[in-house]
Amino acid sequence: MADATTQQSSRSRDLDKLLLRPGHLVGPAFEPGTELRDDLQKYVRILVVGAGGLGCELLKDLALSGFKNLEVIDMDRIEVSNLNRQFLFRLEDVGKPKAEVAAKRVMERVSGVNIVPHFCRIEDKELEFYSEFSIIVLGLDSIEARSYINAVACGFLEYDSNDNPQEQTMKPMVDGGTEGFKGHARVILPGMTPCFECTIWLFPPQVKFPLCTLAETPRTAAHCIEYAHLIKWDEVHSGKSFDPDNPEHMQWVYLEAAKRAELFGIPGVTYSLTQGVVKNIIPAIASTNAIISAACALETLKIASGCSKTLSNYLTYNGVEGLHTKVTEFVKDKDCLVCGPGILIELDTSVTLKMFIDLVEDHPKLLVSGASVTHRGKNLYMQAPPVLEEMTRSNLSLPLFELMDKFPKGVVHVTGTAGKGDNRQSCLRKLRVAFKGVDGITDTDMAGGA
Amino acid sequence: MRDFYVLQSDRYTGIMIKLFKVKEKQRELAENSNGKPPVKKQSAGELRLHKDISELNLPKTCSISFPNGKDDLMNFEVTIRPDDGYYLGGTFTFTFQISSIYPHEAPKVKCKTKVYHPNIDLDGNVCLNILREDWKPVLNINTIIYGLYHLFTEPNHEDPLNREAAAVLRDNPKMFESNVRRAMAGGYVGQTFFTRCI
Incomplete structure (x- = not known):
């Protein structure tokens, strides 16, 4: 004890x-x-x-x-x-x-x-x-x-x-x-x-070699490996996709890369370099x-x-x-689509998607015209291209509350043009939508946890 | 209720344990009572793509389609019908695959239609600089589609992916033209068979 x-x-x-x-x-x-x-x-x-x-x-x-x-x-x-x-x-x-x-x-x-x-x-x-x-x-x-x-x-x-x-x-x-x-x-x-x-x-962006360099004018061992990985693989295995975690696939790419390196007199192709280049591994x-x-x-x-x-x-x-x-000390992007607050909009449950789009155009903090609207991966309305506009048009007359699966609040994103006259530019905005008079939306609900 | 907090991270130092404690106690009480439906996460890449797509401004010669419906924008097809040059009258379809970290990473684009072209190989790989070495996050889907269209109006023999086609274009443009015609009409060029795409 x-x-x-x-x-x-x-x-x-x-x-x-x-x-x-x-x-x-x-x-x-x-x-x-x-x-x-x-x-x-x-x-x-x-x-x-x-x-x-x-x-x-x-x-x-x-x-x-x-x-x-x-x-x-x-x-x-x-x-x-x-x-x-x-x-x-x-x-x-x-x-x-x-x-x-x-x-x-x-x-x-x-x-x-x-x-x-x-x-x-x-x-x-x-x-x-x-x-x-x-x-x-x-x-x-x-x-x-x-x-x-x-x-x-x-x-x-x-x-x-x-x-x-x-x-x-x-x-x-x-x-x-x-x-x-x-x-x-x-x-x-x-x-x-x-x-x-x-x-x-x-x-930093990944270094990507031009495909034509790989195909025609390889100069380095990495070029030979990427040729085998990106071009030769598809040529030989039609339809079968390359799996970087499959050792047999890796071995195949290595052997092809080695053949190509020999053809062009390029030294340095090894199995571990092949893994490194294909999987972008740094030791x-x-x-x-x-x-x-x-x-x-x-x-x-x-x-x-x-x-x-x-x-x-x-x-x-x-x-x-x-x-x-x-x-x-990096600073926050106040308009970050992921962590930012977005703009809070309170709506009645009867507001249709069309009314919402008009509202977004007039809202002083938004002034976004021609808005396309997306919610949790569902595209509620798309202004373009015509094929998507057609598929989403019928949503315009439906209440947004219903389109958002009747949740009392949620995040939607809108894309459109903001600003006036010569200052018009395209924008993507995050909106916090809260429906009035639906249970569970008040701040006291959240504060109750603390 | 908590608006008085000054929003500086050190003001929070020491608060977290109290929050965790409350939360853990609640969790113990609320065991088996989760009624929330699973929620799909929309990646920042999807949102940016949503913007690109909703702002597409395609020339008449190009069209776009979404084989998986209106809610999957990450996989789509673009069809180009050149109205000028060697490929006039042909119809060429490209598949686009967009990564969740778009636009940090360029879309993966392949040509679905087998084409006799110096910059597109027989497996559909495309040699277009902005798809690989020159991709920048400020570029967008519209830029790529214009770039692809440009490949048909101005194929170039300097960046060959199909070496034979590139050599013919360089040495004998007349023959290149007739090869393109033959391929588009459906037929053999050398040993290779092309399906009709007119």
Whole structure:
């Protein structure tokens, strides 16, 4: 018994320095003490998205930071090439789902932590699944996946009638990313700090070679590989699509690329380069993952506990030559279609789509004429092209309330031209529509949760 | 009720744990009572595409169709009927596949109609700079359609994807013209059979 207590206190010794003592960098609502430490363990639920290089580090770091309720989601299985840095995996694990093995290994090593694995695609989960977590931590390697989770998390955010974000609907995210010796860690508090979509321009466009260069004048090993991948594959396998995760497909592309390289006298085509070019892989460095993950885990602890100000809001790390690290405070795009408040419009349930479109044209904050309207992936009305106009025209006479499946409120997006005279330009706007006199729309309903 | 909050992120520091606590307690109480229907997530790419499509301004020679209906804009087809040049009278259909991170990534465009063309290969790959190396997020679907149309009025032998066709265009435009005619009418050019597209 005494042993266990000593062990417990020695394990949380460093954490206690942050959680049990006051400080001058703490948040205004920070209340140090053992209750805070216990609450963090009991009430905070964290989702780690990705169980790869960053994900393994994150699970370990979060578990050792005292969080007890963790879940992890990843669709991949373990490959031999993961083993050098994804340290939770062993040779005998190859072929098993990453999420399951990672969860099991961390639970074996860190007593008291519970990790629930989800071996599936992030899109397979209902939105409800994501809403259950206090904080979502991202260890991903693709823009698409980040953009998806960001849209889901920002989708929970609600604004009050003064366009202020309601903090009890805010789903904080901590995003890590690495490429070789470079990495980033960022804190996204939807509605407060820029979301992923506000700053998507940060990502450089992918280099794409002209197809005719690949077909006619290859000069590099990468040209030969892309030729085999993009042109030769279709020529030989008519109709069968290339699967980058199928080793046989990859081997085929490698052999074709090698043949082509020989034909043109180009050196350097290897199997690993083929994988690198086709899957756009940059060699991962274990230490970069460890550093970025540590930053992310600390930010997660800071958000949850208030033991210090959070990073504001984007840390870059570069270890290519010496070491450079910097925090940049990016600003929110106030018109962001994903995290912004949009413009609040209150309507009667009897307002038809046609009336709504007219209203949008006259609304002083919008002045959008010729609006096309979309709601949750359903195109309610399209001004153009004629084929879509025809398919959506019959909606014009229907009440918007019905077209929005009788929800008391919801987000619609409109496209059209804004401005007057020479200043006219096309625009895309987010609108928060609330129907008057329908139960459950008032702000007090939301405030009731807090 | 909470409007007094100054909207700076450090003002929130320390609040989250209290919110999580409340939420978790509510969750325990509200077990089994979720009545919300699943909601489809609309990606930022879809929204931008919605804008592109609703602003399409196509020439008479081009038309667009949506095989999966009005709610799937991410996959569509564009048909071009050139009114000038070698390909006058032909009908050529292209498939467009749009990614969820459009316009960060260019649409994937393929030519469905088998065509004898220096810049389009027999598998439908298209050599158009704005589809690959010169794509920029400020470009849009309209730009691409005009670019494709341009390929038919001014095929060029300098960016060949179909090397034989490019060589014929360069060395013997008369023969190129008759090859195009023969292919469009449905027939063989060399060893390759083309289905009629007039």
